Amino acid sequence: MTSTQERPADAVESEIGKSRRRKEDQRLITGRTRWTDNIQLTGMLHLAMVRSPYAHARITAIDTSEAKTAPNVVTVLTGADVSDDQGTLITAWPITTDQKSPAHPPMAVDRVAFAGEVVAVVAARSAAEARDAAELVDVDYEELPAALDLKQAAEADADHGVLAHPDLGTNKAAFWQLDSAAQGSGGSVDEAIATARADGIVIEREYRQQRLIPAFMEPRSVVVDPTGEQITVWSATQIPHIVRFALAATTGVPESKIRVIAPDVGGGFGGKLQITPEEWIAFCVARRLGRPVKHTETRSESLMAGHHGRDQWQKLTLAATKEGRVTALKVDLLADMGAYAALVGTGVPVLGAWMFNSIYKFDAYQFNLTPVYTNKTWVDAYRGAGRPEATYAIERLMEELAAEVGKDPLEVRALSWIKHEEFPFTTVAGMTYDSGNYEAATAKAKEMFGYDELRAEQKRRRESNDPVQLGIGVSTFTEMCGLAPSRILGQLNYAAGGWDHADIRMLATGKVEVVTGTSPHGQGHETAWSQIVADRLGVPFEDVEVLHGDTQVSYHGMDTYGSRSLVVGAEAVVRAADKVIEKAKPFAAHLLEASVDDLEFTGGRFTVRGTDKDLGIQDVALAAFTGHNLPDGAEPSIDASASFDPENFSFPHGTHLCAVEIDTETGGVKMRKYVCVDDVGTIVNPMIVEGQVHGGLVQGIAQALFEEAVHDESGTLVSASFVDYLVPTAADLISFETGHTTSPSTYTKLGTKGVGEAGTIASTPAVVNAIVDAIRHFGVNDVQMPCTPARIWKAIHDQGGGGGEPTPGDAMPHFDEQDVADRTAGADDGGAR
């Protein structure tokens, strides 16, 4: 069976780093695939939800009689009807052992806590009939005062103000602190701030992280088929494995009797990292009726009742030396959780705790978090989850510090950032960053951007009082990806681990099936994982099939979120592939009549050192399949599995530079240039990475400029359709210029760091910094997000600068030499400003 046949040259060329077109795209783009809502089963019923129009109300009566007699309605169930079955939806991350979490029945029984909460469900033979009948369900509500304002809610108690859940006695879920002095990773933040007040700079700011809504392309959908030995659930979810576990935990059905399938899923962005009430209700109705059911939410339902993201008030105190080196940061965070503790819930802002210090070396750091319940839609992960909020705060502050000391914002950052030669570096928050090169990324970004030329243009426009002012925004970000080392999650009171799992099955024909525990919903795992396996095993890319998203196929997995798939999931694939090679080796040695020690494996072939004898791994797979000629006592298989639990997070970073033009007459923002240089470690498929970066940038820019979930004074969502919730399109954005530096992760064989959230985390502060930079000479030092033209115009106007006529003496970039002199002269008090 030896062969001396020459391999085609391309077979040994590395697959890592190749811009392969995505395997998935043909079926996705042509629609030749099956989404959850396309699934049709014999006898299947359709569900429609009856939802509360009130933010907070007591349910005094529900009359379902008319709905029950509507055409082709099979059943109508209220929360009271299922109250014996339904417990509470789970939260995986109570951040403290004494966290207060209100019970969250999937269907409200006697009280609703946000507008959009499900109070009844109709099952009918068609979706239209279910919808019509849902309108006939008559619910009597007694409206209760609603806790809607985050700051007011934080102040409320049993005697004063409004409680979202009166029985809790407070709106505060918990208090969570990270203190560098207490944990020994740095000094006392109060001492450092006091020192800076006496002889240095203290900057105090309060920033708003507005509420956002994940607006994936495919609304959530769930089909439950209770016929058969296992109950099968199809769901448009990011987390089939967690859904299975949670349904088992909350229904009493054994986990082994539940099969969850996430077929092709149209985007998630964290919005499908949830155990939804609708999933639970569909499961419950299907079991009660013994018939398959489907529920697909409308876009309005998706916007109103699917979990929201962000929503924080950030009170920040930054201390620095007179030269602008940061010495301390204190963060007091209020985080709106909405009505309930969601799956990750209060853990989302905790994920920011290690990121407010970002790439910088502070002497002292303190992070104080108070998650707060309100009578609004629940809040959970949204692309970046905790880290964009943190990055926004510190990168906005660094810009303010630069303005304060009159230095270029990049220079100020360099005073405090971790130098390349200092890696690995343990931060003041206690994280150990393994690798990075902030100098290299910044130098490359500056060059691509034409930084000096744009600064010169900015100066010219200031001096000529141009009605169109130019601003330059910087964001030198890092993030923690690859969620997550299980031991750390355990220490943080998270309910699960952070490992992932892979199986590699070597088929008789030499084809390879790769089973991954991650669950792609648009990312392109099938392509990237194929490249990785093709590279590792030396088999053709086309011979690799990637299987995922079905708990019957992929029985172990932690799914996809937190930029973890490539860092954790694909690393498990690599390790499984290495095991396949190790298992194949004795077979190859036996077949080649050589000693195992004399074998080498390259390009998919075992060769006997010093001879021309070799054998392909695909041939070994066939030999294992036939079992005709294997070593004595050998198990006839070279299949392998691996679970990988990361030792540390990964830390992608990058330098993003944004130039905007502000029309000072209208407040209109026009993006002029956006350059980003990201270091995401090893790149498997540059085209996929490019797609992730572009998409991420758009989502981050959207937070800066366009998107905001707004509720009115009664708690009704005002931005309840895409007319008012402004998701930008290609028509609203420019072409981004992207580049890379590469500092591979040192914790994995692949060296990847994750790229799913980078653009979103980095871009928001870059844009807002650019806006503030453009109009700082009018006396503006902040514009609340989203930076609408109206807000920008008002910021200019309120400072008396409107209409493109800045105060003449201040008409220069904020780090201009004259400006510096003026500011330094006036900064003798060294106090907060």
Add this chain to the structure above:
Amino acid sequence: MIPAKFDYVSPTTVEEALQALAAAGDEGKVIAGGQSLLPVLRMRLNAPEMIIDIGKIDSMRGVRDDGDAIVIGALTTHAEVQTDPLVREHALLITKAVSEVADPQIRHRGTFGGALAHADPAGDLGAPALALDAEFVVAGPGGTRTIAATDFFVDLFTTAMEDTELLTEVRIPKWSGWGAHYEKFVRVAHQWPIVAVAAAVKVDGGQIAEARVGLTNMGSTPLRATSVERALVGQPATDEAVRAAAASAAEGTNPPSDLNGDADYRRHLATVLTRRAVLAAAGG
């Protein structure tokens, strides 16, 4: 989302459509391109029992020259109006404004008459129609009547048409040789205008001989900035002169406040956009 149940007819003549409208009474709703009505039905903001689809009435489609006016059939799509040479020659402001309606998909489905009859004060066509003295030809049980633009727009989503009437065509006097510009201010491209200004200007020897200025989304109907029009007459087409004239653009308006800005901001925008629209119209 699924609309509530409704009956549907698709007449092929104006007469049949009028009969269907009369038969439906309060419960009838006309659909043309459906770009406004379908979302309303799907979100169940309205549930008419009878939908009268006029899309098959071919006589209501197309643009023709009618001597001192051009006539645009109500069913002509925005995309057809946008590329029509007669419209461009005699009512350039319409060409400019219709090019700014929503996005290409919507412009290929949505109709000129449908958008005007919908009477959304944030719609892009009302202000130019008003500025250009358009006339609305309306067929009803008693025959045909013509409504002047100043009378046509009554309130938010309300026109002078009766429930039993159908807008068949829009007559626009010829404004040959006038410069025109539609200045629309939005945050994202697919949005309704926060404010927009439609300007048509006749320039003679570097001076503005006559001007027409319409305002979009500055009240419950499209509005004309008549004080600006008067102030512009005889002025040079310079930034300074036009700025002064445009300062009164928001006079007498009652703009809405919403997530995109409050009324004061809109009043300010109206003056800036009026200046820009007039200068652009005067320049070409």
